[in-house]
Amino acid sequence: xxxxxxxxxxxxxxxxxxxxxxxxxxxxxxxxxxxxxxxxxxxxxxxxxxxxxxxxxxxxxxxxxxxxxxxxxxxxxxxxxxxxxxxxxxxxxxxxxxxxxxxxxxxxxxxxxxxxxxxxxxxxxxxxxxxxxxxxxxxxxxxxxxxxxxxxxxxxxxxxxxxxxxxxxxxxxxxxxxxxxxxxxxxxxxxxxxxxxxxxxxxxxxxxxxxxxxxxxxxxxxxxxxxxxxxxxxxxxxxxxxxxxxxxxxxxxxxxxxxxxxxxxxxxxxxxxxxxxxxxxxxxxxxxxxxxxxxxxxxxxxxxxxxxxxxxxxxxxxxxxxxxxxxxxxxxxxxxxxxxxxxxxxxxxxxxxxxxxxxxxxxxxxxxxxxxxxxxxxxxxxxxxxxxxxxxxxxxx
Amino acid sequence: xxxxxxxxxxxxxxxxxxxxxxxxxxxxxxxxxxxxxxxxxxxxxxxxxxxxxxxxxxxxxxxxxxxxxxxxxxxxxxxxxxxxxxxxxxxxxxxxxxxxxxxxxxxxxxxxxxxxxxxxxxxxxxxxxxxxxxxxxxxxxxxxxxxxxxxxxxxxxxxxxxxxxxxxxxxxxxxxxxxxxxx
Numbered sequence: 001x002x003x004x005x006x007x008x009x010x011x012x013x014x015x016x017x018x019x020x021x022x023x024x025x026x027x028x029x030x031x032x033x034x035x036x037x038x039x040x041x042x043x044x045x046x047x048x049x050x051x052x053x054x055x056x057x058x059x060x061x062x063x064x065x066x067x068x069x070x071x072x073x074x075x076x077x078x079x080x081x082x083x084x085x086x087x088x089x090x091x092x093x094x095x096x097x098x099x100x101x102x103x104x105x106x107x108x109x110x111x112x113x114x115x116x117x118x119x120x121x122x123x124x125x126x127x128x129x130x131x132x133x134x135x136x137x138x139x140x141x142x143x144x145x146x147x148x149x150x151x152x153x154x155x156x157x158x159x160x161x162x163x164x165x166x167x168x169x170x171x172x173x174x175x176x177x178x179x180x181x182x183x184x185x186x187x188x189x190x191x192x193x194x195x196x197x198x199x200x201x202x203x204x205x206x207x208x209x210x211x212x213x214x215x216x217x218x219x220x221x222x223x224x225x226x227x228x229x230x231x232x233x234x235x236x237x238x239x240x241x242x243x244x245x246x247x248x249x250x251x252x253x254x255x256x257x258x259x260x261x262x263x264x265x266x267x268x269x270x271x272x273x274x275x276x277x278x279x280x281x282x283x284x285x286x287x288x289x290x291x292x293x294x295x296x297x298x299x300x301x302x303x304x305x306x307x308x309x310x311x312x313x314x315x316x317x318x319x320x321x322x323x324x325x326x327x328x329x330x331x332x333x334x335x336x337x338x339x340x341x342x343x344x345x346x347x348x349x350x351x352x353x354x355x356x357x358x359x360x361x362x363x364x365x366x367x368x369x370x371x372x373x374x375x376x377x378x379x380x381x382x383x384x385x386x387x388x389x390x391x392x393x394x395x396x397x
Numbered sequence: 398x399x400x401x402x403x404x405x406x407x408x409x410x411x412x413x414x415x416x417x418x419x420x421x422x423x424x425x426x427x428x429x430x431x432x433x434x435x436x437x438x439x440x441x442x443x444x445x446x447x448x449x450x451x452x453x454x455x456x457x458x459x460x461x462x463x464x465x466x467x468x469x470x471x472x473x474x475x476x477x478x479x480x481x482x483x484x485x486x487x488x489x490x491x492x493x494x495x496x497x498x499x500x501x502x503x504x505x506x507x508x509x510x511x512x513x514x515x516x517x518x519x520x521x522x523x524x525x526x527x528x529x530x531x532x533x534x535x536x537x538x539x540x541x542x543x544x545x546x547x548x549x550x551x552x553x554x555x556x557x558x559x560x561x562x563x564x565x566x567x568x569x570x571x572x573x574x575x576x577x578x579x580x
Contacts, residue, residue, distance in 0.1 A: 006423030032435075118435060171458045176416050176431040178423045273456035357435065359459035 002180045002246075009140035010035035010173045012181055013079075013105055016147040018049045019187040020103075022077040023194075024069035026054035026062045030084040031117045032169035033107040037079055059084040063091040063104075070100035070162075071208055073199035075151065078102065081169055082109035085123045089130075095162045096131030097224065098208055101154040101194070102162045103147060104132075108269065109169040110356040118357020119169040121268060121320035124297075125330045131224050133163040133231055134297040138272045140177050143167040145248055148182065152191050153238050159231045160197055166297075168270040170357070182246060190245055229299050252301035253308045257283055258290030263372050264309055264346075265291045266317040268331060271360050278365040289369065294331070302338050309339075314347040316372040318360070319384075322352045328384030349375050350384035358388055398451040399544065400461040404480050405470035408440040410531030413557070414468065415446040417535060421545040421553045422450045430455055443478055450544055467491045467510070468538055470530045472518070475502065481509035492537045492576070494518060494530050499579045513541040515576035517568075524568035525561075532558075532565040536572030547573065 014036050017025070025044070027037040044053040052069070056062045059080050069076040080088065085106055095102065108124055110116040124134065133153065137143035143165065150163045167173060182190075198206065212220050236252065243249035256276050258264055267275045272293050282289045292308045292315075294301065309315060319329020327333055332350040339345040349372040354360040367387060375381050401418070405411030412433045419431035427450055434445045447461040463483045469475065472495050480491060489510035495502060496519070499512035515537040517530035525532075532554060539550060547570075554569060555562045 004423070006420040006429065168458070170435040171432070174432055174435065176419045176429070177455075178428055270458040274458050277456045361459055361462070 002182045002186065004178055004180050006176055006178050007181075008035065009143060009167070009175050009177065009179070010107070011039050012140055012144050012179050013147055013167075014039035014043060015181055016144045017077045017103075018043050019182060019184050020077070020148055020151045020191055021049070021075065021184070021188070022051055022151075023074035024052045024054065024066070024076045025078065026056055026065035026069065026076075027078045027080070028056055028059045028062045028084060030059070030081045032109060032119075032173045033079045033081040033084070033105070035173070036105060036107070040077075059087040060091060063088040063095060066102050066104075067091070067095050067098060067100050070095075070102045071098070071200045073194070073196040075155070075194040076100075076102035077104075079105045079107070081107045082111055082117075082123045085127060086111060089127065092127060092130035092132060094209065097220070099160040099197075099227070100162055101160055101196075103150040103154060103165065104162065105143070105147060105165045105167065107169040107173040108166050116356040117169070119171055120355045120357070121166075122355075124164070124166050125319075125321040127164075128298065128330065131161070131228060132298060133159075133161050133228065133235070135163065135165055136269050136293070136295055136297060137165060137167040137172070138270050138293075140167075140172060140175060140179050141248070142250075143172065144179060144181060145242065145246070145250070148187055148191060149238055149242055149250070151194075152242075153231070153235050155194050156234045156238070157195075157197050158234045159227070161227060161231060166269065172270050186245070190242065232296075232299050232301065235296060250295055251304070252294070252296040253304040254293050254295050255308050256291040258292055258308065258312075260288055260311075261290030262288040262313045263290075263369065263376070264312045264315050265289065265365070265369075266315050266331065266335065267291065267293045268297075268318075268320065271318065271320075271354060274360060274362075275365060278362050281362070282369070300334060300338070305335070305338060306342065309346055312346045314349060314372050314376050316368050317348060317350050318354070318368065319350070319352045320354050322384065322386070328352070332384065347372075347375055347381060349381065352384060352386045353388055355386075355388075364388060398449055398455065399465045399542075400463065401448040401450075401466045401468065402461050402464040403446040403448070403468045403470065404474045404478060405444055405446075405531070406440075406474070407438050407442050407444050409470050410529055411444055411470055412446040414470070414531040414535055415448040417532070417550065417553050417557060418538070418545065419448050419450070421549045424552070425545060425549050427452060428455050430457075434460065443474060465489050466538065466542055466544075468534055469493045470517070470534050472496070475506050475508075481507070484509045490541055492534060492541055494534055499577065511541075512579045513537055513576055514579075515572045517572060520568050520571045520575065524571060525564040533568040533572045536569040536574075537576035540573045540576055541578055
């Protein structure tokens with residue numbers, strides 16, 4: 001039986017990957033992901049896990065090696081952050097196009113410059129179009145569970161896609177907190193041995209990754225779209241199976257105290273926990289406010305989201321990344337796209353906050369909520385606003 | 398929920414203090430967090446670490462700004478850091494490594510909260526053989542606050558320090574006995 005224990009989340013994630021009995025790990029250390037791969041290297045070196053740990057010269061090489069491992073039929077795991085994920089960029093598309101099952105945990109961190117090792121979502125949000133499945137964890141327990149879930153989803157023959165598990169750098173990755181770590185036997189029952197659908201085999205030679213002429217490229221992209229969108233069913237089914245076995249239930253869109261909410265906060269990642277504490281305080285004061293967030297970011301669970309926000313008068317969307325000179329943050333842009341033309345769609349008030357490790361505190365939620373209420377009271381909908389700027393947008397910085 | 402902030406210098410084990418406290422609390426069935434201040438770590442530079450303890454799950458992913466308890470591992474920190482920053486007026490406690498009295502420190506630094514003093518440098522030097530005060534300071538903290546059981550902390554000290562646990566346990570126990578709690 002799993003035992004409740006205090007431990008650092010990164011260590012627990014490495015133990016979860018080990019409990020999944022991964023065959024190959026190729027990774028390059030980068031803050032704040034480092035403890036995950038360091039601990040996995042120790043586990044392999046100590047002989048506790050029979051796996052190949054491939055030290056590589058860069059993240060580009062790490063992901064390339066992972067593709068080779070998965071193509072050979074190995075259960076494959078890697079981890080990165082920020083610049084490391086950015087350096088993988090061109091290889092990410094190839095892993096998904098080749099339909100390579102693998103799990104990558106991403107300790108989310110800001111992209112340079114200025115150089116910054118702290119948490120935001122600029123690394124994940126610039127990799128939305130790479131054809132990977134993507135899920136978000138809000139705390140250590142979810143990160144552990146999602147690593148196990150991710151292997152099962154990724155290897156499902158109806159899916160066969162790589163998957164990223166996002167968890168916030170430092171404020172989750174380096175946190176000591178209570179966790180329940182499923183033991184190997186339990187995990188093995190949930191996650192049987194990997195059976196590749198196709199693999200490189202010298203006795204039965206095949207080619208992987210040939211050129212796609214204009215005559216087939218569009219069809220290949222249509223297949224990719226169908227594969228990622230079609231993974232929704234198996235994902236929901238796998239979440240349910242995990243919940244039945246381990247008692248922890250996950251949904252593509254998660255809500256908190258949202259039943260009769262007039263205003264809903266939309267958050268991603270670990271700020272959702274702080275937001276829950278803020279919502280509790282508001283509810284005690286009689287405010288009709290709730291919380292909604294995407295657990296599943298790719299495929300985007302469009303219908304679940306529409307259902308979750310139905311009846312709300314306004315959404316306060318908090319992005320942790322934005323496109324300079326663009327219309328706003330990526331989460332709010334996608335929500336607008338999803339809700340455009342929907343009858344009785346809520347007003348959307350957009351904010352960007354928590355960049356490069358800046359905490360989002362209670363007064364920040366107060367401020368965003370206040371501005372959203374003003375819109376409901378008749379104030380014009382402002383363009384997206386980057387809050388927490390010292391001196392204001394045009395003041396002294 | 399109680400919130401704690403540990404002040405020390407890089408290499409003195411402020412982060413380890415926070416971790417040991419949280420691990421003990423979790424072992425005793427509570428919910429707890431411990432985390433560093435995530436800066437570039439440099440030996441000798443002022444550092445802070447944080448912890449939270451509660452009877453229910455803790456849903457906060459921000460630094461501690463209003464600590465109920467502050468622990469100062471290094472006497473020289475008082476000259477360069479306002480360790481009282483953000484402490485609530487009611488019920489807060491500062492646990493200080495010092496050879497001086499609480500009254501003297503209050504006069505010089507205007508410290509907030511009830512003060513608990515212990516000469517952790519001397520205890521650590523005598524029991525551990527090195528002036529690393531993190532485990533010693535935990536003795537004074539546990540005595541002053543009762544946040545965790547002494548026995549539970551000793552289990553953690555044994556697990557963390559293995560063959561060098563004995564000196565740390567002695568230092569922990571001595572600080573528990575020798576600390577002076579104001580008022």
